[in-house]
Amino acid sequence: MKRLLNLTLGVMTAIGGFVDIGNLVTSGITGARFGMSLAWALLLGTAGMTLYGEMAGRVTAVSRRPIFHVVRERLGVRTAMVNLVASLLLNVLTLAAEIGGVGLALALASSINYILWVPIIGFLVWFFIWKVPFAVIERVFGLLGLALMVFVVALFHLHTHWHALASGIVNPVVPSGEGHPTWWFYAISLIGAALVPYQVFFFSSGGIEEKWSVEHLGEMRANALIGFPLGGLLSLAIMAAAVPVLQPRSIGVNHLGEVGLPVIAALGKVGLIIMLLGFFAATFAAAVESAMSSGYITAQYLGWSWGKQVRPSQAPRFHVVCLITVLLGTAFMLTTVDPVKVTLVSVVLGAAAIPLTFFPILVVANDRRLMGKHANGRIVNALGFAFFVVIVAVSVATLPLLFITKAGQ
Amino acid sequence: MTADTSGWGIPVGYANEFLLDREILDKDDTPVGKVDDLDFEILPDGSPVLSAILCGPTALGPRLGGRLGTWWVSIARRLRPNDDPTPVHVGIDDVDHVDRETLRLRITGSNAGTLRLQRWVDAKIVKRIPGGE
Numbered sequence: 001m002k003r004l005l006n007l008t009l010g011v012m013t014a015i016g017g018f019v020d021i022g023n024l025v026t027s028g029i030t031g032a033r034f035g036m037s038l039a040w041a042l043l044l045g046t047a048g049m050t051l052y053g054e055m056a057g058r059v060t061a062v063s064r065r066p067i068f069h070v071v072r073e074r075l076g077v078r079t080a081m082v083n084l085v086a087s088l089l090l091n092v093l094t095l096a097a098e099i100g101g102v103g104l105a106l107a108l109a110s111s112i113n114y115i116l117w118v119p120i121i122g123f124l125v126w127f128f129i130w131k132v133p134f135a136v137i138e139r140v141f142g143l144l145g146l147a148l149m150v151f152v153v154a155l156f157h158l159h160t161h162w163h164a165l166a167s168g169i170v171n172p173v174v175p176s177g178e179g180h181p182t183w184w185f186y187a188i189s190l191i192g193a194a195l196v197p198y199q200v201f202f203f204s205s206g207g208i209e210e211k212w213s214v215e216h217l218g219e220m221r222a223n224a225l226i227g228f229p230l231g232g233l234l235s236l237a238i239m240a241a242a243v244p245v246l247q248p249r250s251i252g253v254n255h256l257g258e259v260g261l262p263v264i265a266a267l268g269k270v271g272l273i274i275m276l277l278g279f280f281a282a283t284f285a286a287a288v289e290s291a292m293s294s295g296y297i298t299a300q301y302l303g304w305s306w307g308k309q310v311r312p313s314q315a316p317r318f319h320v321v322c323l324i325t326v327l328l329g330t331a332f333m334l335t336t337v338d339p340v341k342v343t344l345v346s347v348v349l350g351a352a353a354i355p356l357t358f359f360p361i362l363v364v365a366n367d368r369r370l371m372g373k374h375a376n377g378r379i380v381n382a383l384g385f386a387f388f389v390v391i392v393a394v395s396v397a398t399l400p401l402l403f404i405t406k407a408g409q
Numbered sequence: 410m411t412a413d414t415s416g417w418g419i420p421v422g423y424a425n426e427f428l429l430d431r432e433i434l435d436k437d438d439t440p441v442g443k444v445d446d447l448d449f450e451i452l453p454d455g456s457p458v459l460s461a462i463l464c465g466p467t468a469l470g471p472r473l474g475g476r477l478g479t480w481w482v483s484i485a486r487r488l489r490p491n492d493d494p495t496p497v498h499v500g501i502d503d504v505d506h507v508d509r510e511t512l513r514l515r516i517t518g519s520n521a522g523t524l525r526l527q528r529w530v531d532a533k534i535v536k537r538i539p540g541g542e
Contacts, residue, residue: 305440305527313541320530320534375456
């Protein structure tokens with residue numbers, strides 16, 4: 001019974017934890033601008049995250065080492081350093097976007113400008129890393145993030161044209177008036193929102209924090225194989241809810257508040273309150289996780305002690321890296337840079353950087369001397385390789401599209 | 410010990426693949442660093458023998474190579490108390506065993522000499538933050 005409860009709790013946490021500012025913003029924008037014509041990108045990204053998340057979790061549980069050890073061993077010190085630096089910069093960018101998201105959620109609730117919330121949120125993020133146990137961070141906010149299910153409820157209240165939605169998914173057409181480069185740019189943003197590097201590092205390092213071993217493989221698989229796809233479906237619901245409300249009125253999403261308009265239209269104030277709770281939980285948890293992920297990967301690359309199972313004075317360098325990340329992310333948000341724009345840039349750059357993490361995962365998941373009978377089977381390998389080819393193509397196309405479309409304008 | 414094994418079940422000539430970048434744990438399971446480089450002695454008959462594990466940024470820098478490696482070493486050197494670029498040597502006699510994941514020491518991390526930065530960060534930053542004791 002306790003095992004089943006743990007399993008359910010883990011899956012629910014994974015659903016809530018999957019959605020962060022990247023999913024909220026990209027699903028909202030694309031639903032409002034492109035209808036369901038980009039749903040395929042969201043589904044593709046989610047499938048990739050599920051596939052590689054499970055591999056990363058399996059490698060962690062069997063070898064009892066987190067992914068960034070593997071990155072350094074298999075890529076060599078130099079390429080792994082490129083990955084480390086890129087991931088650290090991305091973490092700062094992601095953290096800034098998440099802090100902005102928390103700020104926008106609090107601003108919607110309080111009518112106090114988001115920028116005034118930013119330093120307070122930055123402090124709270126650091127405080128959670130410094131003092132709050134790992135399980136609380138992961139579980140409580142993951143579960144609160146399920147408040148975003150309110151988008152699914154809204155979808156049923158909105159007299160959605162299900163048939164039109166489904167045919168939009170199956171037959172994607174670039175809407176008239178939109179250029180192809182812009183459409184592809186947002187496709188990459190959706191793929192990137194599902195494949196954020198910090199989530200892979202956090203999932204795997206979290207496995208070490210929770211002392212995963214081969215016996216936990218089932219639990220880990222349930223988290224990845226059920227939790228991540230359901231998280232993807234939640235993102236899809238956010239996209240779908242925008243279609244009947246925002247697209248006909250040509251309301252573009254320039255602010256987190258506009259992502260929530262469908263919920264307000266369908267469910268009024270109660271919906272708004274639940275949604276804001278979901279926004280807050282999803283973005284705050286992601287802020288804490290992306291900052292911690294910087295500490296994790298730096299410590300794992302350099303062989304430092306790390307994690308929240310030991311007191312701060314036993315992993316001081318880990319905590320200082322987390323602290324510096326929080327300071328940089330907060331400072332960046334305080335420059336009044338647009339949180340929605342930062343989010344878009346961070347997810348597409350994340351998509352460009354992810355092959356450097358997925359490649360070593362794929363290699364090690366095939367190492368039979370290390371993984372024994374838990375090495376990749378043929379089907380997983382075929383899917384993993386196919387997706388790797390896709391993500392390399394995405395990686396090559398990202399920067400040109402970012403500049404051609406001026407980040408999707 | 411046969412001619413083609415080193416006594417640890419590692420074929421001679423494969424020291425790089427089997428040792429480099431392994432995580433180093435001390436005898437209490439505390440991470441103390443990575444195998445950043447290896448030090449060999451040449452015996453009178455010309456055959457190389459592994460004598461020490463090198464650990465720390467001044468050992469990693471040369472492996473990074475290029476300008477990045479040069480910067481890395483010069484920053485690391487300035488961070489050291491005596492401006493001495495020689496990295497931390499962990500004698501091979503202090504190594505307990507090595508497997509595909511980790512290299513375990515017979516000694517504690519504080520004796521290995523790789524925790525200087527950790528102690529400095531702890532004393533100068535972490536202990537000064539409330540709750541950092």
